[in-house]
Structures are given as structure tokens and as C-alpha cells.
Amino acid sequence: MRTFLIWIAAALAMAAPARAFDTAATSAWVYDVQSGTVLMEKNADVPLPPASMSKLMTLTMLFEALRDGRVAMDTTFPVSEKAWRMGGSKMFVEPADRPTVEELIYGIIINSGNDACVVVAEGLAGSEDAFARLMNERAAQLGLTHTTLTNSSGWPDPGHRMSMEDLGLLADYMIREFPDLYPNFAMTSFNYKDRVPSNARNRNPLLAIGAADWTADGLKTGHTQEAGYGLVGSAIQDGRRVIFVISGLQSDRARAEESERLVNWAFRQFTMQSLVPAGETVVSAPVWLGTASRVGLTTANGVNVLVPAGVQDEVRVEVVYDSPIPAPIARGDRLGQLVVTIPGTRDTVTPLIATQDVPEAGFLGRMKGAVMQLGQRAITAVTG
Known part of the structure; x- marks a missing residue:
């Protein structure tokens, strides 16, 4: 085997040294899509409580059902008593409702509806337990090696775990495979049958912040007492996309500030050559x-x-x-x-x-x- 060194092009101009990103998040993963480069990892392969960020797996299952023709946007699902009684973030479906797949997508992405997730799980698999088994099988097929899911919503459970790397890889898969559905992640408000409180908007802080030179367009926040505040985020600048996952922040404000700081670092401390x-x-x-x-x-x-x-x-x-x-x-x-x-x-x-x-x-x-x-x-x- 022979190895030859190549002279690096003079076009690699000198600049101020890039500094490692020192994040307050307990776990983080940052990925540049165009080059396939992992920019930063911190406890990224550790299975942790993902909170509502694991709703991305529920959405993946639903998106794949749409792609395969098993359901359509106007397909309706029944609402069980279990779904109706779900606590936490809600879409506010009721037993007499028959929400469409399109409405459920909005309810999960924008309202982070735990009730909407159960409706989808039961509509696709008959029960939430059966749906969890299907999610775990699909996660393994997608190469998510540090993922074990017990429910469709991210509801706290000792066995419900995902690594930040797995969440980031799942986000990358969704962006690549579902370009027609991905724009839904940038939507900021949805009020099912005028039942959703006026302040129940998409919690992704970057959708409101943005910057002069980059735009955020996804994906999902998460928060429980055990998990802290987290975000699976993505932003794009001149065709270059960055996906990042952070978890374990202490407040909503800390999540917003850390997310913006991280995206600025990813875009401004690296150049594509x-x-x-x-x-x-x-x-x-x-x-x-x-x-x-x-x-x-x-x-x-x-x-x-x-x-x-x-x-x-x-x-x-x-x-x-x-x-x-x-x-x-x-x-x-x-x-x-x-x-x-x-x-x-x-x-x-x-x-x-x-x-x-x-x-x-x-x-x-x-x-x-x-x-x-x-x-x-x-x-x-x-x-x-």
C-alpha cells in the first residue's frame, strides 16, 4: 500500500483560530450536513431521557406511512380515552374528534401534543405498546444504536432513552427523505378547533430569533424535570445546513441562548473549502x-x-x-x-x-x- 501527500491549496487562507465550543449543555452533538463533518460531540452517545425530542421518531413513522401510501394527509384517526386523558403538552383532541393526519402532524410539531402522539400510535399500530415495538425496530434499521423507546410522546419512563447523536442522525434522515414534509417544522402556530391556548406556539426559540445571515427551520424542543431543556435544531446559511442537538439546559432562556450561540459558532468558525x-x-x-x-x-x-x-x-x-x-x-x-x-x-x-x-x-x-x-x-x- 502506497501513501502520497498532496500539497494543500493556497486558497486555504489564514484566519483567527477556531476555539472549541464550551457548551453548558450536559450532552450535545453538532453536524455539518454538506461535508458530513461532526463539529462537536459532548456525551453524544450516552442514552438519555429525550423528552419530547423523541416525538421525531413518532413523526418519522407517520411520514414513512405517508410515503408508502398506507395513509394520506386526509386520513382520519379515532381518539381514544387514553389519548384524550394524556397530560402535559396537548393538541386538545376529544373522543368525538376524528383528526386528520395533516392536523396531527401540526399538533405534534407545533403544539408538541402528547395526545396527538397517542392518536398516531394507536392509528398506525393499534396500541401504543405495539407502536413502541415498531419504533424500536425501525430505529435499529436506521442505525440508531443508543435508542430504546417505550412510548410515542417522550413521556418520562426509565426505559425511554435516546442519545443526542441518534436524535441528530434521525433529524438528518428526516430532512433528506421528506423534503415535502420537512417545511412543517418551521410553522409557528396551530389551533385545533380553537381549543389551543393563544400562547401555545412552537417552542423552538430559533424560529423567532434567526440572524441576518442564517435561518432556522426545525425541528423539536423537549423538556422534563429529568431531561432539562433540550432542542433538536437545524439552520441553513447559503445552502450550508447545520444540525445540532443539545440537552440538559436549566431553563427555556438558557436553551434559547445556547442554541443561538452554537449556530453562530458553527457557521462563523468553519469555512467550506x-x-x-x-x-x-x-x-x-x-x-x-x-x-x-x-x-x-x-x-x-x-x-x-x-x-x-x-x-x-x-x-x-x-x-x-x-x-x-x-x-x-x-x-x-x-x-x-x-x-x-x-x-x-x-x-x-x-x-x-x-x-x-x-x-x-x-x-x-x-x-x-x-x-x-x-x-x-x-x-x-x-x-x-
Whole structure:
């Protein structure tokens, strides 16, 4: 295996050093979607009480049912006595009601309705216990390895747990898979049958705060005495999206202030840099017994990385492949990796693929290659 260092482009301009974000949250996870970079982790893989933030899993199950055609926006669900009697945040459905799927989505996202969650759980699975089992199965399929759910609403329960990383990964899945439904997370008010108190608005503080250069558009707050105040949030700036999850704050105000501070840090202390444009040949690698002596290695979509301010001269880029590469080679074959190492973040690994076909050489070509290889070994033996 051979490794080659690549000179970092001079376009990585110097700037003031980025400082680690010191959050008051007991657990946090921050993710840059475009580059796939985890910007910050704090107890992110620890299963914790998620409070209403776990309603994202209930919504995921409902969104998937919509996508699969099992329900439609105008499908109605009955309201059981259990749903009607749910405490905490409510949509204020009553047993005689038949809310639509669309209304229930609003009731969960905007009103954080525990009653709406039970209606959805019973409407999709027959009972909340059965729905919890389905959620756990789906969570495992989605790779949420630190998630165990016992109810649909996030109601306090010793067995109801999610990690902040799992919540963030779930948010990323929802944003990618449901672009037509995701805009509902930016809605700020919904009053089902004029029963919702006038102050019962979407509690996401960033929807009201925002900034001149970025906009928040989701996703879900959470609060219980055990969990503290938390938020699964997302904001976008010039096409660049950041997802973050925080938990364990001491007050609604602390959650709002910490969220805004964190988003400002994520957007203003990191810059997106293009290291390899799409289609550009990264390296020309030797070929063994092919009709061509070398083959270009490139990336499928280029390489963009998120670089913390002030560490540009510490970025290390390596090309790794076995040399020489034996023929035959087909265009698009994965032949190596480009590894970008940036201080303070996980390595970015991008496959390197062949830019062209290189058929295996004919008999004479193989003989010539064998002779050259033997000659090289002989020279090595004499000079070694």
C-alpha cells in the first residue's frame, strides 16, 4: 500500500483560530450536513431521557406511512380515552374528534401534543405498546444504536432513552427523505378547533430569533424535570445546513441562548473549502500489465471539506492505493482512497476511482512487463 501527500491549496487562507465550543449543555452533538463533518460531540452517545425530542421518531413513522401510501394527509384517526386523558403538552383532541393526519402532524410539531402522539400510535399500530415495538425496530434499521423507546410522546419512563447523536442522525434522515414534509417544522402556530391556548406556539426559540445571515427551520424542543431543556435544531446559511442537538439546559432562556450561540459558532468558525473539484485527476497511478502504463484516479463528486479557522496549515491530505495497479481496470473502479485529516474533526475518507478503462495487455505486452519487473528486481539486488 502506497501513501502520497498532496500539497494543500493556497486558497486555504489564514484566519483567527477556531476555539472549541464550551457548551453548558450536559450532552450535545453538532453536524455539518454538506461535508458530513461532526463539529462537536459532548456525551453524544450516552442514552438519555429525550423528552419530547423523541416525538421525531413518532413523526418519522407517520411520514414513512405517508410515503408508502398506507395513509394520506386526509386520513382520519379515532381518539381514544387514553389519548384524550394524556397530560402535559396537548393538541386538545376529544373522543368525538376524528383528526386528520395533516392536523396531527401540526399538533405534534407545533403544539408538541402528547395526545396527538397517542392518536398516531394507536392509528398506525393499534396500541401504543405495539407502536413502541415498531419504533424500536425501525430505529435499529436506521442505525440508531443508543435508542430504546417505550412510548410515542417522550413521556418520562426509565426505559425511554435516546442519545443526542441518534436524535441528530434521525433529524438528518428526516430532512433528506421528506423534503415535502420537512417545511412543517418551521410553522409557528396551530389551533385545533380553537381549543389551543393563544400562547401555545412552537417552542423552538430559533424560529423567532434567526440572524441576518442564517435561518432556522426545525425541528423539536423537549423538556422534563429529568431531561432539562433540550432542542433538536437545524439552520441553513447559503445552502450550508447545520444540525445540532443539545440537552440538559436549566431553563427555556438558557436553551434559547445556547442554541443561538452554537449556530453562530458553527457557521462563523468553519469555512467550506474545495480541495478537489469534481472530475479532476488527483494522481496518475502506475498500471501492471495493462495496455496503458498509468491510470488516473479521481473522485466521483469532488472533495469539499469544512476547515476550522486558523488550522489551514495543519490540514493533511493523503492518497492511498496499492501500486502498481493490476490490469484490467474499468472506468469507475474503486482503486484507492483520499484521506483528509483536519485537527479537531474526524478524518474525511473519499473513494478514488479510475478515470478510464485499461484493458489487460496482450501476450507480448505481458512478457515485456515481466521482463521489466525482473530487470528492476535485479537492479535492486545489485544496488541494495
